[in-house]
Amino acid sequence: MPTCHKQFGEATAILAGDALLTAGLRCFTLFPPDAKFDSAKIRAANAVAEAIGTRGMIGGQVEDIEAERESPAGERSLARLERIHANKTGKLIRVALAVGGILSFASGETLALLDRYGENLGLAFQIKDDLLDVESTREELGKATGKDEAHGKMTFPGILGLEESRQAMAKTVLEARALARTLESGAGPLGELAEFVSARKS
Amino acid sequence: MPTCHKQFGEATAILAGDALLTAGLRCFTLFPPDAKFDSAKIRAANAVAEAIGTRGMIGGQVEDIEAERESPAGERSLARLERIHANKTGKLIRVALAVGGILSFASGETLALLDRYGENLGLAFQIKDDLLDVESTREELGKATGKDEAHGKMTFPGILGLEESRQAMAKTVLEARALARTLESGAGPLGELAEFVSARKS
Numbered sequence: 001m002p003t004c005h006k007q008f009g010e011a012t013a014i015l016a017g018d019a020l021l022t023a024g025l026r027c028f029t030l031f032p033p034d035a036k037f038d039s040a041k042i043r044a045a046n047a048v049a050e051a052i053g054t055r056g057m058i059g060g061q062v063e064d065i066e067a068e069r070e071s072p073a074g075e076r077s078l079a080r081l082e083r084i085h086a087n088k089t090g091k092l093i094r095v096a097l098a099v100g101g102i103l104s105f106a107s108g109e110t111l112a113l114l115d116r117y118g119e120n121l122g123l124a125f126q127i128k129d130d131l132l133d134v135e136s137t138r139e140e141l142g143k144a145t146g147k148d149e150a151h152g153k154m155t156f157p158g159i160l161g162l163e164e165s166r167q168a169m170a171k172t173v174l175e176a177r178a179l180a181r182t183l184e185s186g187a188g189p190l191g192e193l194a195e196f197v198s199a200r201k202s
Numbered sequence: 203m204p205t206c207h208k209q210f211g212e213a214t215a216i217l218a219g220d221a222l223l224t225a226g227l228r229c230f231t232l233f234p235p236d237a238k239f240d241s242a243k244i245r246a247a248n249a250v251a252e253a254i255g256t257r258g259m260i261g262g263q264v265e266d267i268e269a270e271r272e273s274p275a276g277e278r279s280l281a282r283l284e285r286i287h288a289n290k291t292g293k294l295i296r297v298a299l300a301v302g303g304i305l306s307f308a309s310g311e312t313l314a315l316l317d318r319y320g321e322n323l324g325l326a327f328q329i330k331d332d333l334l335d336v337e338s339t340r341e342e343l344g345k346a347t348g349k350d351e352a353h354g355k356m357t358f359p360g361i362l363g364l365e366e367s368r369q370a371m372a373k374t375v376l377e378a379r380a381l382a383r384t385l386e387s388g389a390g391p392l393g394e395l396a397e398f399v400s401a402r403k404s
Contacts, residue, residue, distance in 0.1 A: 011267050014216055019260045021220060022251050025227045029248035033241035042240060045247070046231035049224050058221045065213050 025049060037103070044102045051095035060088025071152040081154045082123070090122035113183050117190060120176035125197045127169040130155040132202070134162065141202050173198040227251060239305070246304045253297035262290025273354040283356045284325070292324035315385050319392060322378035327399050329371040332357040334404070336364065343404050375400040 005013035028045040031037070050056060064084050067074055097114040100106075106114070132141055133148045134157050148155045156165040173194050180190035207215035230247035233239070252258060266286050269276055299316040302308075308316070334343055335350045336359050350357045358367040375396050382392035 012264060015260050015264055015267075018220065018223060018254075019256050021223060022227070022254045022260070023256075025224070026248060026251035026255070029244045029251060033244065035237065035241075038240035038244060039235035039237075041244060042231045042235065046228060049228035049231060052220075052224045053228070054221050054225075058217050058224070062214060062217055 021052070040103055040105065044099045047095050047098050047102065051091040056087055056091040056095075057089070060084050060086070060091075064088055067154055068151065071154075076154050076159065078159050081156065081159060084154075085123065085126045086119075089126060090119060093122040093125070094118035110183070113179055117176055117179040117183060117194075120172045120179065121194055121197060124169050124172040124176060124194065127156045127165055127172070128197060128200065130157055131162070131165055131169065132200075136201065169198065223254070242305055242307065246301045249297050249300050249304065253293040258289055258293040258297075259291070262286050262288070262293075266290055269356060270353065273356075278356050278361065280361050283358065283361060286356075287325065287328040288321075291328060292321060295324040295327070296320035312385070315381055319378055319381040319385060319396075322374045322381065323396055323399060326371050326374040326378060326396065329358045329367055329374070330399060330402065332359055333364075333367055333371065334402075338403065371400065 001007075003013075004016055008016075025045060025048065028041045028048075031041070052058060054062075060083075063080075067076075067080065067084065094115055095118075097118040098111065101111045101114050130148065133145055133155070136145050138144055147153075149158070156168065160168060176194040176197075177191050180188065180194055184190055203209075205215075206218055210218075227247060227250065230243045230250075233243070254260060256264075262285075265282075269278075269282065269286065296317055297320075299320040300313065303313045303316050332350065335347055335357070338347050340346055349355075351360070358370065362370060378396040378399075379393050382390065382396055386392055
């Protein structure tokens with residue numbers, strides 16, 4: 001299927017994004033007032049808004065654009081690459097876990113475990129994404145490969161090399177699975193999700 | 203000053219808009235939990251998100267873009283023009299008043315008066331906007347005039363004529379001032395605001 005901006009034009013696609021952003025945050029306001037849940041709903045909405053904002057996804061996207069614009073003259077370091085991904089995709093993955101914890105009145109300890117699990121899951125997802133762009137084929141991935149290098153983008157294979165990137169991914173997946181086992185007292189969907197991120201082909 | 207997209211590029215300007223939208227809705231989550239206010243905060247945030255979304259500002263903007271795209275072949279009616287403005291700017295003005303009412307635990311009757319006041323204020327603002335584009339000069343307005351006609355946009359003067367548009371604006375301002383007098387038991391800032399909208403030169 002063509003993307004929204006190809007099908008309906010750029011202006012409408014931007015407005016669709018604005019509408020979805022607003023509709024997402026609005027979800028927290030749709031349930032009837034409830035003395036027990038109201039303050040948890042507000043806390044969860046706050047966490048989501050923070051993960052989206054200038055210190056989260058939007059901030060990461062801005063730095064990603066800047067890095068591409070400066071390329072290849074700009075700073076190309078592992079620290080910068082990790083910071084961009086931590087903000088651009090990592091914080092949204094982490095807050096998805098935090099919301100579940102907050103709305104089920106999880107302990108501070110559980111919230112911290114969920115957060116570390118999400119951090120590792122997000123990082124593994126991103127390294128895998130970069131690896132697929134190098135190792136996969138258009139047929140397998142369902143979209144063009146080799147795009148990152150063509151755009152001069154910073155990637156994990158570009159900075160660490162292929163072999164070290166594979167090892168870094170394996171390590172974060174292992175860590176995520178260990179945290180999942182603690183959280184789920186054995187096997188469960190969080191562990192399966194970490195496995196899926198590592199094994200996915202597209 | 204140059205606009206954001208001229209100064210920083212279109213991608214960054216779009217992200218700045220997303221960030222401000224998120225930051226705006228986040229405001230409702232920034233105050234400490236409070237059993238008395240939590241459900242009112244959620245109700246107010248819901249009203250704001252609805253006023254922004256597809257049935258409010260964003261929906262109005264989409265129809266405005268469509269109308270311009272169809273121009274001059276599309277439907278050009280007073281009903282369509284009023285619907286576009288009611289969604290695109292009117293609902294945000296109305297919800298600004300609603301939030302004040304909700305957070306101060308106003309009665310249903312007061313909320314209804316605030317809403318009617320906002321509806322009239324928004325309509326007056328928009329008719330005045332169209333009139334200024336026709337009647338004002340670049341020096342007085344601080345920006346180019348005659349833009350609406352050049353873009354083939356639907357406007358109140360274009361559909362009703364100048365004289366009838368002036369009368370329509372005077373009528374809505376009169377109505378807004380009467381509602382303000384009821385709400386403020388005499389003179390007050392809501393009445394002054396209606397007066398300002400009618401008298402403004404830029």
